[in-house]
Amino acid sequence: MNAIDAVGVALPRLRISTGEIADAWGRYSGAGIAQKTVAAADEDALTLGIEAAESAFARGSVDPNGVSTLCFATTTPPLDTEEVVPRLVRALGLPSSTMTRTFTQSTLAGTEALDSGLDADGPALVVAADLPRGDPASVDHPFGAGAAAFLLAETGSVERLGSANHVDEFAGISYRERGSDELTGLDITSYERNAIRESVTSAVERLDTDAGVDEFELSAIDGAAVFQPDARMPSRAVTDLPIPRDALARGTVVDRIGDAGAAGVPLGLAAALDAAGDDDRTLAVFAGSGGGATAILFEGHVDSDFDAELDAGSSVTYPEYLRERGYLGTVDVAGGGAHVSLPTWQQSLDQRYRLAAGRCPECGALTFPPEGACRSCHRGVAFERVELSRTGVVRAVTSIGHGGAPPEFAEQQRRDGAYDVAIVELEHEGESAMLPAQLTDSETGTVEVGDEVRAVVRKLYEQEGVPRYGAKFAPVER
Structure with a gap:
């Protein structure tokens, strides 16, 4: 079984204060978020994933040629119908024999990729990268961008102690219609909160029973990265669980980067493991529209330099933000450019x-x-x-x-x-x-x-x- 050998983080350089968005619209629909990351025109889920993976390789003990499995998680692949992972393999110089798996459609993609990599036979690379989009007037307000990469090997310093699932049908919390590139939701607040809270509670409680984690006490958890579409959701999702607030704060990053979709909890996990001690236990809890929740318990510490990556950035205005996101203006191209077959x-x-x-x-x-x-x-x-x-x-x-x-x-x-x-x-x-x-x-x-x-x-x-x-x-x- 694999453990986490190294972690890499990639955040876009551009940032926007949520006060800029509030000034533009007279309100802000992203509770507790102070700023968020903004992907530039030449950045997408693939490029962010490549950068995070390169950072993980620079920190880890596994050579790219030794990777046997690559798992990639995103809800925003560059193309809806075409594999993105072969591009990742080629860009990172991984062997052409690498077994690849892509996980998408839900924010649960992050946990599916991570569990799959931890169970892989031989060294594995897991990458979660996302940059969700929505209606600029409302749904888009909390959306940020980022990527986390986990290099996995038998000799890793962070061990998975166990994982547990809760599966149920909770449709409409967050979805994207076929043919659209923007997320939306039914905006039924009480339904959404209850669905997430019940799923998270059930998944975490099953760590003790279904996963058989010994001496599992939530009150002794040192860090927790919980599903975070906004800064209030982590604490609301664990209302029925005795998780310490300081542990929850260690893995909450949405207030500084925005909602990073399938990469949100992986980025929170990277931050929590960076702050952990060698014997600390860190809980990661993923949730997804229509799919329930998954909880994974880890023990150990690994560097990610999350805070250093967060500190590197520059601010943009709201009109600049709209242009970078592709919401503002149209382009009329004359001529065909340099056609390369x-x-x-x-x-x-x-x-x-x-x-x-x-x-x-x-x-x-x-x-x-x-x-x-x-x-x-x-x-x-x-x-x-x-x-x-x-x-x-x-x-x-x-x-x-x-x-x-x-x-x-x-x-x-x-x-x-x-x-x-x-x-x-x-x-x-x-x-x-x-x-x-x-x-x-x-x-x-x-x-x-x-x-x-x-x-x-x-x-x-x-x-x-x-x-x-x-x-x-x-x-x-x-």
């Missing part, structure tokens, strides 16, 4: 995700992309595949303003405004190569020649309705 795109994935370059067997120089003749000795050779460093130095930079971008980037410009493009120098074992790339997670014009930047996988653009991803570069201080 899917077969051609497929051939360049390792370059776009993994920064794969070619080393010349004759002179040792690096060529990027690894095509044609060596850029140094100009010989036609069979390049040796190498991966460039994911941190590099800006050697040239310029800004692309409105009207200056290729048509495929018009939607990004509508939401993000002008963007910077740089020539970045990357090294590998003493040799270097240069490549052009977009900059992200920075204000236009703030990155200068000589600055250090790091590669992040982000959405580039859509072609024929299919999103395409690749490396951009962000300042290292992010």
Whole structure:
């Protein structure tokens, strides 16, 4: 059985004060939330998941090549009908033999992915990433974004002591109609609260009976991450349970990031385990519209640096928030842009995700992309595949303003405004190569020649309705 070896967290850089939303609408429908994270135009569930997973690998003892199972949880996949997990496998450099599982439709997806990974045969990676959307006038008010990744192995420091479920039909609490990308609900407050409270209570109480957890006393719980669509729900959900309030506070993060859907409880769990001691017990309780609840009890501590990730960010105004979320304005694109066929795109994935370059067997120089003749000795050779460093130095930079971008980037410009493009120098074992790339997670014009930047996988653009991803570069201080 696996345990948690490492945890990674990814939160969008942009944040909005809920006071901004209240000023715009004269009210705010997100009880107890002070600020929330805002996904930028080039961020989605996949890119957030990749960033969280990379953070987990950097902290853990498991090499990406050793992962046997990948479980991904989200209610907002980039496409409703197309697997997203193969993109995650390719971007992280996992083996093509990796067993993959996708969990969606409900906020219970997070617990389904985590339980599946803990039960997997061999090292596993579990990623929960989400950015729900809704009517900007009401339902959207509490929605934030984020991702948590759990690297699992037999030698992990956080052990699962047991898990228990409560299954029942509680429809209409939160749902998305077929063909829509926005969540809604029936807005029957008392029904919703009772359904969640009864489900949570039953699942937690069964930890003692069904899961057989020894010496299980709720009053002795050190941390608890409970279903959190707003900041009031965790305490309301456990009204019938003697869980200490300070334990509940340890795993409540919605007040600072907003409702992160299927990633909400995993992010709360990451924060709680970061604050835990080696012998502390932490409870994670997931609930989902139409499906009941699941409770998992853990023991141990693992670093996630949740607070450090939370502290890195910059504020946006409400109009900027609407643009970033894609609610404001329309885009009229003239021309077709640079059409790159899917077969051609497929051939360049390792370059776009993994920064794969070619080393010349004759002179040792690096060529990027690894095509044609060596850029140094100009010989036609069979390049040796190498991966460039994911941190590099800006050697040239310029800004692309409105009207200056290729048509495929018009939607990004509508939401993000002008963007910077740089020539970045990357090294590998003493040799270097240069490549052009977009900059992200920075204000236009703030990155200068000589600055250090790091590669992040982000959405580039859509072609024929299919999103395409690749490396951009962000300042290292992010």
